[in-house]
Amino acid sequence: MTEKTPKRTQHILETEDIIINFGGLTAVNNVNVKVPYQSIFSIIGPNGAGKTTFFNCISGFYKIDSGTVFFQGRPINGIPTDEVANLGISRTYQNIRLFSSMSVIENILIGQQPRLRSNSVDAIFQTYRNRREEKQSIQKAANLLDFVGLSGYANELSRNLPYGAQRRLEIARALGNNPHLLLLDEPCAGMNPHESDAMIELINTLRSELKITIILIEHDMKVVMNISDHIVVLDHGEKIAEGTPEVIRNDQRVIEAYLGSETETLVEKYARRKNQGKQAE
Amino acid sequence: MTLNFFNPNKKKSSGVRRINWLRIIVGLGALAFLIYRAIILITRPTYGSVFWLSFLNTGLIVGGMYALIAIGYTLVYGVMSLINFAHGDIMMLGCFAGFFTFEAFDAWKIGDSNFMNMYPGLAIFLAFLAGTGVSMISGYYLEKIAYRPLRNSPVRLAPLISAVGASIFIETAAQLMFGATKKTYKNPPLLARGSGWNIEMGDGMIVITKTGVFSLILALILMIGLYIFVRKTKLGKSIRAVSQDKNTAQLMGINTDRVASQTFMISGVLAGAAGVMWGIHNGLFNHYVGFLPGIKAFTAAVLGGIGNIPGAMAGGMILGIVESVGPAFLGIDFQLKDVIAFSILIFVLILKPSGLFSKNASTQEKV
């Protein structure tokens, strides 16, 4: 860490006017967010609003066309993905992406990469450093597995896990590098109410006990309204509203974005005509 | 350089746009060397302009053949993301088919003369028909036997290994069947090798052979035909659709299996034509004839941006020209033209990895 006192200390992540274009289509347009430390920050919006794209530009998959991303007060856009991970930003994926033919515990060991110091020479000669690190990281992996409730699965292949377990394994893998900031991309997608309650519990523990800041993309409004401190609503790549869950719930533009505006679609028109016809009878 | 040799995770960097020093150094170095050679050649000319033109002539002819083969690689890569390693061998089969057709016509006596002398045009046409037909059929069966069962293989490299296996099989089978000795094409008198036009130019003359002109024109016609085919026909459109997005194409009702085998047949036709041209123009050939043109054509496809059809055509032409002009330009032995061809590949991958003619600069993957 640099010793210079950063200017933007009260926010762990800040974006300034970031714009991403995909050949004519502006996927993210002038989005400014400020994520406070140890908060649960949700990004919601209809499909194709640019939420995942926003994640991808934080973690460095996409190059931003203009604007800046600040992490703990330092600009991080343009640096490779692996160095973003080194800084303490981890993420999960919308469609689960585990290392499918590696075992569960190995997946978590991979997640710990940025915190390891031994190299190939250490590995060949089995130095003290290598053995100590290996032991520590395996212990930590076991603890993480226990934390997300997968301790019985350690040596299973990760592709053989059930769906919900794979989601939790992804979170455990993301925790491996001791993140300051965790980006969760639809962690509750495809879960039943019981499972998503457990996930809410897990996310709350991450914040309260492990002091990790969480940015969440989620479609399940119950989850979002329950746990978020702060919500940003994206639509067509633009930020249309921002605030606490109460503010968002009553925001006119958000309701429009989700339920459609005044202009009728063909389907709606047809449904209305049909209704009118019924009433006329 | 962003390499810390012993520990990749030690460095903490802050965000600024990186400059790829490797790219700049290599690019500037290569440019400087080329300028240096150009200055030397201008101040102390080793070859007259006639030589340069005849190098260019050779390059264009070879380039046309490379381009035809390269299109096959690019088409297959686009549709199946597979390097069809046996493509050069398919070209070789076409070459053999043309050879046997000519031999048969030569042996077919009609009165005093033989078929080849009486109907040379028809003989050439039928030889090309045989060459393209054999290559087309072998392309079809190659896909069916060696690649289709591996479409959803859990091992990513499986199709490629299978392609290598197919290549070895075809090559050695041809060697055993037809013998390892070099054979000579019997050209019909219309396209006798070596005959052509001599154009006087100042201090020398350029020899433009009939076979060369014929090959180049035929290659250009085939390329234009293929381009129109891919743009206008239904099959061409489905090939393009599959190479854009396989799953979506499947959802739109395109039978990707059929498109794949048709793609193999088209690329086989082009390779077969190139094979017969190779035989007619160069004369000597054996079972090994497809190997070097094959990998060079692949280089050409990468040069033009793999998956990009006009790119492959241009890449083939450029490679052919550079390969024949290069040794003289750099002042080295002509034996080393292969070295030049492959060095270009490495330079292109350093300087512009997506190929010279591709539009999307970075190969981004959606997460």
Next chain:
Amino acid sequence: MKNTSAVAVRKGVLTAIILIFLQLINMTAALGAMLEKMITSAKSVKSVSPLFYGVIVALVAFFIAFSFIRSLYRPGKPKPTPLYCLGESLVIGLVSGVLIAALNALISTLNANGVKIRTYLDMMAPDAIKTAAFGREIPVMIGIYLALTIAGALLGGLIAWIIKSTGQPANAWAALQRAIAENHTIRFIRRNKIVRILVIIAILIFVFALPFILSPYGISILGLVLIYAVLGLGLNLIVGLSGQLVFGFVAFYAIGAYTFALLTAPKPLGLEFSFPIAFLVALAISGLSGVIVGLPIMNLRGDYLAIVTLGFAEIIRSLVNSNLLADFTGGPQGIKDIGQPRQPGFIESLIGKPMPENIYFLYVIMIFFAVTLYIVYRLQYSRVGRSWEAMREDETVAQACGVATSYYKVLAVIIGAVIAGAAGALYASRNTYIGPGDFVFMVSVNSLAVIVVGGMGSIPGALIGAFIIKGVPELLRDLENYRMVVFGVLLIAMMIIRPEGLLPIRRKKIYAEPDKDLEILKKELKP
């Protein structure tokens, strides 16, 4: 039922194509001669007797009919009647017999009319044509062919039917396996630690005694196999673990060999370094070439490394072969009198006389193999190996997990290059002569095949693969000419039937007891 008859006709055509192909490359005769040699235990068979030639023809029909009838038994379909099975087999035999006989009739007629078939079909010498015609007139020959294929196909169909309706061999095999699993002594040997250690010691003693047991020919083959196993281990790091394809592995092998050769040979440079120094320099140079090849592809995905290395290998081969460097590399003539390791004095004092050169060198190769094995094993089951595997599984995600992918890519190529350089230096020293012909594209293909056959990423797989790719063909010298044809077919078949290799990679089990304490986890997760 009509449908399957059409399939039977197609199978018949397939049989005919296989028979024609085998005849055209004269493999039928070679296989027949091999069979004859095995059964009559004759030292050498000059020309195959018609009996064994016919047996091979019938065998091909047998196998096709056998597999076809077996494929008719699918779950959910009515079981075919025996008469029906025989009918289908008859179709296969008839169709294939007619086609192969027609071909031979054509060839024989042409030959009788004085057409020189040999100029077009290299293997069809007059003798071979006569053998294929069983030395008879055309009508008799047609009869023989039809009888052979029909008999073979009927037999195949019959046996398939018997096997399928009684389930005999499958049941017997299962029973055998059950018996082995339940046998107490075998279980005891498997479970007991002391027994296991004793077995390992016995294997080690056997390995150490091996050079003295083997014939000189066996020693030379074992040396070659081990060199290929080392090559395979190196390639395994790049292809099997980090998931990048390398087509021109021979480049590194050649660089190692040439560096070593130039440093130790009296001509053309006259340096004559000792073995260890030259060996180390060869390692360094081949590692350096790994850097050169690795850097361009550092930030690229996909199969680019395959093409770059392929191009690199061709560059190296052309350079070595060219006149430009002929004074330096010997050009097409190659380099002679390459140095060999000197035996240390203690061996002579230990066994009284100097060890024979070839045995000593086999030990040297074995030691290098063991060292490579150890290094590769350590790397694979460490942080580095795991990072490579993660890259192979999903490069994007691996990078987002903090794996410095460009670093690990180049690292894999460098380590692989060093190992290949070691193999090359050993090869040069073993042969004492190298030339451009030793470093052709086939070496790359063979080393790729070693790991594919053995199993990608699997360490014991590399050894097994090297035995199969380099050892077995040496043992099957009768089929030398046909080795590559068979090999090509095997590669395809292997990819379809068992793509993970003979000994697939095994995941090491990792056990650790969780602390069950949130405070410890909190401490561990402190950024």
